[in-house]
Amino acid sequence: MKTLWLALEGRVKRVDKRVSKLEHSTEGADIAAAHVSRRIDDLERERDSLREDVTYMKSQSMRINLIYTGVPEVESELPDTTESILRKHVTDALKIAHETVASIKFERVHRSPEEQTRGKARSIIAKFAFFKDNESVRREWKQLTGTNYNVFEQFPPEVVAKRRKLLPKMKEARANGKGSWISYDTLYVDGRPVRD
Structure with missing residues (x-):
């Protein structure tokens, strides 16, 4: 009986040692998991911050763009033609003097890249050379009330x-x-x- 008791006691001690090692390993894994979790949270915050920065930079590059909707489109319209159509539209629909519109400098004027649909004009996107010109045109948006036209910032x-x-x-x-x-x-x- 004594021998059996000693054998059992030895076995219990070995099991206790193994359990102790496992507890140590588990504590280490918990600490590592907590560290990894903190790191993931930090990376997610950094990613969100970078996304906001990229969005802000994109918006700044679009800052002097205006989008015009409802402006009729001619078949096989070239960029130079689009600019002429826009200038006429700004004069007629927004009631801005012809001389003022003629003095506006655009960096680029083009139709939106979407697929052309029969009977529906694609929007015109105009990038102004000067923010001041953009604002003087944009402020006249109320002239379009009750029409099929619209102008808004991009x-x-x-x-x-x-x-x-x-x-x-x-x-x-x-x-x-x-x-x-x-x-x-x-x-x-x-x-x-x-x-x-």
């Missing part, structure tokens, strides 16, 4: 998605008699930015 898809989400909140604030507008990707109500 933004990256990420910013457009944010603006779409803010639009109902802006309309609600206006319905409540508050001054509200969207600038870039932020809603302002009575002059204060509204956070989600």
Whole structure:
């Protein structure tokens, strides 16, 4: 019986040692997992920050672009023709003096790259050489009220998605008699930015 007891005691000690080693290993794995988890969180924050930076840089490169919708398109339209069509449209629809429109310098004017659909004109994207010219044209958007035309700023898809989400909140604030507008990707109500 004593021999059996000693053998059992030896076996229990060996099992205790193995359990102790396993606990040590598990603690080490837990520490490593926590470290990896922290590192992943850091990398995700860095990725999100980089995405925001890229979106901001894209929006800055589009800052002096305006998009015009509803402007009729001619068959086999060349870029020079598109610019002439746009200048005439700005004069006629936005009621800006011909001399002023003639003095505007564009870096590039082109139709949107989407597939042409019969009976539907593609949008015109105009990159102005000077921000001042862009703003003087953009400010006349109210002249297009009640027409089939529109003019708006160009933004990256990420910013457009944010603006779409803010639009109902802006309309609600206006319905409540508050001054509200969207600038870039932020809603302002009575002059204060509204956070989600």
